[in-house]
Amino acid sequence: MAKNLLFLMADQLGAHALDGESQEFLAAPHLARLREEGAAFTRAYTPFPLCVPGRSSLISGRAPHEIGIDRNRPSEEVVEEFRAGPTLPRTLQEHGFRTEWGGKWHAPRVEVSEADGFALTRPFGDAGLADWAAERLDELSAAEQPFALFVSFDDPHTICEYARGQPMPYGDVEPAPIAKTPPLPLNHGPLPYEPEALAHERAVGQNVHGTGTWGPDEWRQYRWTYARLVERVDHQIGTVLAALERSGAAEDTLVVFTSDHGDGDGAHQWSQKSALYEECIRVPLLLRAPGKPAGRTVSTPVTTAELVPTLCAELGIAPPPGVRPGNLLEDAPAEDVVVETRIDHPASTTVGRSLLHGDWKYTVYSWGRNREQLHHLGEDPLEMRNLAVQSRHGEMLAALRSRLLERCLRDGDPFARRIPLPPDLPAEIREQIFTPPY
Incomplete structure (x- = not known):
């Protein structure tokens, strides 16, 4: 010691x-x-x-x-x-x-x-x-x-x-x-x-x-x-x-x-x-x-x-x-690591989260086209291929979305409302996420 x-x-x-x-x-x-x-x-x-x-x-x-x-x-x-x-x-x-x-x-x-x-x-x-x-x-x-x-x-x-x-x-x-x-x-x-x-x-x-x-x-x-x-x-x-x-x-x-x-x-x-x-x-x-x-x-x-x-x-x-x-x-x-960010300028604010799970990295920003990013860092350490736009990775994308949502709900992270939510999300969880004022 x-x-x-x-x-x-x-x-x-x-x-x-x-x-x-x-x-x-x-x-x-x-x-x-x-x-x-x-x-x-x-x-x-x-x-x-x-x-x-x-x-x-x-x-x-x-x-x-x-x-x-x-x-x-x-x-x-x-x-x-x-x-x-x-x-x-x-x-x-x-x-x-x-x-x-x-x-x-x-x-x-x-x-x-x-x-x-x-x-x-x-x-x-x-x-x-x-x-x-x-x-x-x-x-x-x-x-x-x-x-x-x-x-x-x-x-x-x-x-x-x-x-x-x-x-x-x-x-x-x-x-x-x-x-x-x-x-x-x-x-x-x-x-x-x-x-x-x-x-x-x-x-x-x-x-x-x-x-x-x-x-x-x-x-x-x-x-x-x-x-x-x-x-x-x-x-x-x-x-x-x-x-x-x-x-x-x-x-x-x-x-x-x-x-x-x-x-x-x-x-x-x-x-x-x-x-x-x-x-x-x-x-x-x-x-x-x-x-x-x-x-x-x-x-x-x-x-x-x-x-x-x-x-x-x-x-x-x-x-x-x-x-x-x-x-x-x-x-x-721990199985997952979450990184937070916020970028402020007078005319805009961007908030985001990354979830690291094994070799996979899921990133989502609060607005804009291509706001979701999915990378397999073992194969793509420089983050040059966004797999979120490829349908064959849809299952992994959905799984990591869910993991980030669960983490946000567990830890009281208000970013939960920024994550694309699955259509079958239980009503009580959706209500929890969007409890006013949201």
Whole structure:
């Protein structure tokens, strides 16, 4: 059983960037070593591909719709209700851990404070963060009290500033000759039967994404820059991990690395997050736990909201109230994973859900043509063939619709009313879904 926790986090780092085929264009040796020394969850998903909902769900262990956070600027009432409730840091603090947070918070306020469950905090910003964390590990490991140190890097989120032509907060990335940049992903171009809602959001979000007029070379430079930002955060993580080794506390410390969400990285001509494409929702999840085997790979779908009960179990404490017990390192994963999203613009709102069930992925958005998407990720990991439009997959489409509906009804998710309902749905269930005000 672990005595301490070191929780490392990046922002907007998609798992695809660390997959084998990406290694030709970037090197992340410190994360690669952590993967070799622990367990790698290759199909880990954010609960919501946007900073505040994803992070709030991650530290509370509850789904975004449960905590009422589905946007980056929730109401003050929702914020205060969340801050008064149980979270992982507060639970650890109540069980005698010295809890400290450095870096980006956004869960749900922008800046972190001691009132969020910490004895010490360091503000948002990557400059000097790794060195601060190294110093804190030296001091924390010398004390008798168990510690939980959270180190949350902003990069590679600063790719957003790059795309908008703005200065990058921690230093610009030198562009490369086009011949040296990564090629466009195979799923870059608009594909048949893509969701109308996403095509619309891509067009109206030009001021957010900054990519509306880009051609192939601009996208390739984007991918080059993103890879360099991933390398930058890997280097900083290496600094922190080296400090943990020097401190003498490594053998007693549970180490976690993940991200709040991914980045489109040019797939489907998408940058940033919010869409339910794999590049945006699949995130790295690495766990190195004392006494657990090294080099383990878990390829079944899991969600980072499951980290709260997992970390509590490994540290020998009960999870916060309202969080289902479980341990990703010990228990069989849940049969289904659900990812939520909401994309807001002044003139439109798109809401969506993805259900991951084995190799199958069912996605449905709230409006538009082709709002249902069905992919077999084992055969089509880049989501290039929408099987929802093929009648021979009608049975699977109906089955996954039903599974998502059952999940929404079980968990009180109001998205139930957005799912295409079967004509033979019992009247009492339809009445439950559409109870006014709907």
